[in-house]
Amino acid sequence: MKYVIIEKSILARIAAFILRGKSVAIVFGKRISLSGVSKEDFLKDSRWLKHELVHIKQYERYGFFRFIFLYLIESIRKGYYNNKFEAEARREAEK
Numbered sequence: 001m002k003y004v005i006i007e008k009s010i011l012a013r014i015a016a017f018i019l020r021g022k023s024v025a026i027v028f029g030k031r032i033s034l035s036g037v038s039k040e041d042f043l044k045d046s047r048w049l050k051h052e053l054v055h056i057k058q059y060e061r062y063g064f065f066r067f068i069f070l071y072l073i074e075s076i077r078k079g080y081y082n083n084k085f086e087a088e089a090r091r092e093a094e095k
């Protein structure tokens, strides 16, 4: 799968602040934006990488704007953790 990794992303830093996390990865299309973690350490964590690759697949499945829209709706309704897109990514990363 094709993807691009962006380190020290401002968007990821904002997400880290909202989620109260230190190390955060956030996906936009095929771009994985990182904050608080180097590209090297991120790639070493195969479960984490797998999780983010599931989000890339979700973008492919729904389309860029539609996925962002559906993801936000899910997050508002169910919160971050119970969001079905996060649940799928967690499930697939365990495999």
Ligand SMILES: [Zn+2]
Pocket (backbone or CB within 6 Å): 051, 052, 055, 085, 086, 089
């Ligand atoms: Zn996720």
